[in-house]
Amino acid sequence: xxxEVMEYDVVIVGGGPSGLxxxxxxxxxxxxxxxxxxxxxxxxGAHILSGNVFETRALDELFPNWKELNAPVKTKVTxxxxxxxxxxxxxxxxxxxxxxxxHNHNNYIISLANLCRWLAEQAEALGVEIFPGFxxxxxxxxxxGSVKGIATQDMGLDKDGNKKDSFESGIELHAKxxxxxxxCRGHLGKQLIKKFELDKGKNPQQYGIGFKEIWEVKEEKHxxxxxxxxxxxxxxxxxxxxxxxxxxxNKQVFIGYVIGLDYKNPHLSPxxxxxxxxxxxxxxxxxxxxxxISYGARALIEGGLQSLPQMYMPGALLIGCDAGTLNMPKxxxxxxxxxxxxxxxxxxxxxxxxxxxxxxxxxKFKKSWVYEELHAARNVKPSFSWGLILGIIFTGIDQILxxxxxxxxxxxxxxxxxxxxxxNEMPKIDYPxxxxxxxxxxxxxxxxxxxxxADNQPVHLQLKNKDLPIKxxxxxxxxxxxxxxxxxxxxxxxxxxxxxxxxxxxxxxxCKTCDxxxxxxxxxxxxxxxxxxxxxxxx
Amino acid sequence: MKIxxxxxxVIDYNVQVRVKEDGTGVVTDNVKMSTNPPDDNAVEExxxxxxxxxxxxxxxxxxxxxxxxxxxRKALAVGADRGIHIKVDGIVEPxxxxxxxxxxxxxxxxxxxxxxxxxxxxxxxxxxxxxxxxLNWPQxxxxxxxxxxxxxxxxxxxxxxxxxxxxxxxxxxxxCDLRLNEPRYASLPNIMKAKKKPIEQINSSDxxxxxxxxxxxxxxxxxxxxxxxxxxxxxxxxxQKLKNEAKVI
Numbered sequence: 147x148x149x150e151v152m153e154y155d156v157v158i159v160g161g162g163p164s165g166l167x168x169x170x171x172x173x174x175x176x177x178x179x180x181x182x183x184x185x186x187x188x189x190x191g192a193h194i195l196s197g198n199v200f201e202t203r204a205l206d207e208l209f210p211n212w213k214e215l216n217a218p219v220k221t222k223v224t225x226x227x228x229x230x231x232x233x234x235x236x237x238x239x240x241x242x243x244x245x246x247x248x249h250n251h252n253n254y255i256i257s258l259a260n261l262c263r264w265l266a267e268q269a270e271a272l273g274v275e276i277f278p279g280f281x282x283x284x285x286x287x288x289x290x291g292s293v294k295g296i297a298t299q300d301m302g303l304d305k306d307g308n309k310k311d312s313f314e315s316g317i318e319l320h321a322k323x324x325x326x327x328x329x330c331r332g333h334l335g336k337q338l339i340k341k342f343e344l345d346k347g348k349n350p351q352q353y354g355i356g357f358k359e360i361w362e363v364k365e366e367k368h369x370x371x372x373x374x375x376x377x378x379x380x381x382x383x384x385x386x387x388x389x390x391x392x393x394x395x396n397k398q399v400f401i402g403y404v405i406g407l408d409y410k411n412p413h414l415s416p417x418x419x420x421x422x423x424x425x426x427x428x429x430x431x432x433x434x435x436x437x438x439i440s441y442g443a444r445a446l447i448e449g450g451l452q453s454l455p456q457m458y459m460p461g462a463l464l465i466g467c468d469a470g471t472l473n474m475p476k477x478x479x480x481x482x483x484x485x486x487x488x489x490x491x492x493x494x495x496x497x498x499x500x501x502x503x504x505x506x507x508x509x510k511f512k513k514s515w516v517y518e519e520l521h522a523a524r525n526v527k528p529s530f531s532w533g534l535i536l537g538i539i540f541t542g543i544d545q546i547l548x549x550x551x552x553x554x555x556x557x558x559x560x561x562x563x564x565x566x567x568x569x570n571e572m573p574k575i576d577y578p579x580x581x582x583x584x585x586x587x588x589x590x591x592x593x594x595x596x597x598x599x600a601d602n603q604p605v606h607l608q609l610k611n612k613d614l615p616i617k618x619x620x621x622x623x624x625x626x627x628x629x630x631x632x633x634x635x636x637x638x639x640x641x642x643x644x645x646x647x648x649x650x651x652x653x654x655x656x657c658k659t660c661d662x663x664x665x666x667x668x669x670x671x672x673x674x675x676x677x678x679x680x681x682x683x684x685x
Numbered sequence: 686m687k688i689x690x691x692x693x694x695v696i697d698y699n700v701q702v703r704v705k706e707d708g709t710g711v712v713t714d715n716v717k718m719s720t721n722p723p724d725d726n727a728v729e730e731x732x733x734x735x736x737x738x739x740x741x742x743x744x745x746x747x748x749x750x751x752x753x754x755x756x757x758r759k760a761l762a763v764g765a766d767r768g769i770h771i772k773v774d775g776i777v778e779p780x781x782x783x784x785x786x787x788x789x790x791x792x793x794x795x796x797x798x799x800x801x802x803x804x805x806x807x808x809x810x811x812x813x814x815x816x817x818x819x820l821n822w823p824q825x826x827x828x829x830x831x832x833x834x835x836x837x838x839x840x841x842x843x844x845x846x847x848x849x850x851x852x853x854x855x856x857x858x859x860x861c862d863l864r865l866n867e868p869r870y871a872s873l874p875n876i877m878k879a880k881k882k883p884i885e886q887i888n889s890s891d892x893x894x895x896x897x898x899x900x901x902x903x904x905x906x907x908x909x910x911x912x913x914x915x916x917x918x919x920x921x922x923x924x925q926k927l928k929n930e931a932k933v934i
Binding site for chain 2: 150152188189192257260275277280298301302310311312314315317362439593594596597598676681683684
């Protein structure tokens with residue numbers, strides 16, 4: 147079947163901070179470069195979810211006048227707290243005893259989704275063609291094996307793959323350089339890493355799942371500019387994770403929880419840990435009398451420098467969280483993603499002008515402050531594989547005494563899908579029932595994401611082996627997909643005594659956790675029809 | 686034949702609508718907006734008629750703030766030829782919209798005016814009918830099937846009793862039901878082409894129309910929360926409860 151073809155100098159896949167920064171920088175360096183950016187969400191920002199305490203370093207470089215341009219970066223951090231939580235007590239850790247990377251004065255509490263919407267406006271004003279609602283579903287290759295571009299998803303197929311009346315064929319976008327900026331665990335990025343062996347000699351990538359809710363709280367509970375983080379309860383010492391509570395503008399509080407996906411107990415439910423966290427005596431009072439107005443979740447990439455794949459390949463670049471530029475101890479990835487995109491634009495401009503090899507990206511990246519940051523941060527996450535206490539002690543030495551300059555590099559040993567222990571060896575966890583005031587169930591939560599996928603389309607969560615969930619994963623791990631999915635896509639149902647694995651793909655919020663954590667890597671996330679997925683507002 | 690299609694920008698139908706704390710309306714900040722769904726059906730039908738050779742021009746029109754243009758742009762991407770945006774800030778009631786559309790019809794002289802049967806934000810279901818009154822044109826509301834004849838339309842209407850088929854003379858107003866058709870997807874090349882199609886900008890004040898709301902909105906409230914149900918042990922108990930407690934049988 148021949149598809150319509152459109153040609154560009156540069157095609158960018160993904161309208162997050164890295165992709166948009168690439169687009170903007172390309173146009174700033176050479177307004178004549180033809181740039182096209184695709185986004186799978188119905189509009190820019192609708193699939194963006196992030197804490198977010200924002201460091202403006204990359205934005206300062208991209209738009210030194212961002213304040214005059216009215217960027218939605220307004221709420222300055224005014225106060226910081228760090229709490230260690232026990233079951234009912236909390237210990238406040240003095241901020242001067244925190245590593246410097248965790249200091250946030252000069253940073254801002256923002257909605258990354260709104261920042262992306264603003265970046266998209268700037269990009270369009272510079273002449274970038276932005277197409278929301280068009281997922282890139284396939285990488286196209288030249289005969290010599292280099293990346294030729296991408297194809298967009300066909301629209302209007304029924305669940306068996308037959309064309310409906312509304313069928314609209316995907317098209318091919320060919321480019322001199324294709325930039326993959328899909329965010330954490332991009333489904334094309336994953337294919338490229340494998341095909342070009344970009345992760346050869348690197349440590350296995352590490353991931354986490356992050357939850358976020360936006361609450362409108364009582365005026366007297368609101369302290370605009372306050373940033374609080376916690377570690378400890380409800381997680382045990384061996385599970386990596388923590389919370390954030392950010393007091394944003396308009397009486398809103400962004401509250402969230404991040405759990406490393408290298409957790410071992412298949413009975414653990416990240417969603418329920420987050421809900422339970424909100425009942426802690428030092429958290430609950432902030433929310434009481436308030437109202438939850440948004441909910442969402444997204445996997446994030448935590449492997450750092452050790453796991454960072456090679457970011458260039460023939461005809462293409464892999465940037466931002468699609469590669470893994472997040473700075474874990476800083477709990478920030480937006481500024482590094484943006485910078486990685488800006489460096490990409492510089493390399494591409496050189497490539498288009500002087501036919502310079504795209505491998506120049508690597509040199510530029512290594513000379514940049516992103517590399518410096520990631521290098522200093524590299525030992526923090528792996529040290530927490532020894533448990534919370536040892537992790538903290540080591541991180542104190544590494545970050546406060548040596549400022550990340552210890553002469554060795556710790557390794558990540560396992561992929562996250564390998565870490566689960568058999569269900570019968572691990573304790574069951576008894577999670578409290580939701581009270582519908584502070585804590586909620588998945589059904590009422592998914593409702594707040596506004597997620598939708600057109601009925602009767604091919605299931606975009608594909609099983610390599612359809613029998614495996616019931617025959618193996620259920621028996622050995624009590625099918626953890628029922629718990630790690632933040633919106634209840636996966637269910638084990640019993641019909642006439644026969645157990646059935648059900649995939650409610652219409653609820654999917656594109657967090658990619660299943661693609662990462664499924665113990666046999668049996669679930670593959672592919673792109674659904676364009677415009678599907680969550681409709682996040684100011685997440 | 687020339688078809689004018691009216692489209693409205695509303696809160697996306699998948700978004701959970703929140704009431705403002707002070708009860709003065711609903712929250713529209715940080716909320717995804719889209720074209721009113723039955724307006725998409727109206728555009729689709731117009732494009733189908735044009736594709737069948739029975740119409741030669743489709744003009745998409747919207748009334749609202751600057752961003753309302755997005756709905757016109759979308760109509761242009763699926764086949765409308767050009768657009769008109771009448772700029773009005775704040776709430777515009779159906780009466781004002783129909784007065785504005787009246788002016789536009791006088792100017793554009795279309796043979797047909799299509800629009801959704803109602804908007805999903807205010808559920809008024811009035812604009813088409815009021816416009817028909819202003820123009821003194823026949824109207825076919827809740828259309829689920831349209832057949833274009835020589836100088837008339839045969840329209841099947843969704844009514845409470847079932848389906849009603851009527852014939853209206855052209856020029857006419859048709860308000861469209863969701864069952865009318867399945868709106869197509871805009872293809873990427875067509876979205877690009879749509880960016881180059883013209884959208885005429887008109888200020889409502891230049892049309893000499895007073896768009897001030899005539900209705901005073903007193904309060905907006907969320908519907909009461911549904912109470913938890915109960916489980917009954919047997920059919921007998923259910924019947925008994927329906928009879929004695931709910932008193933519905």
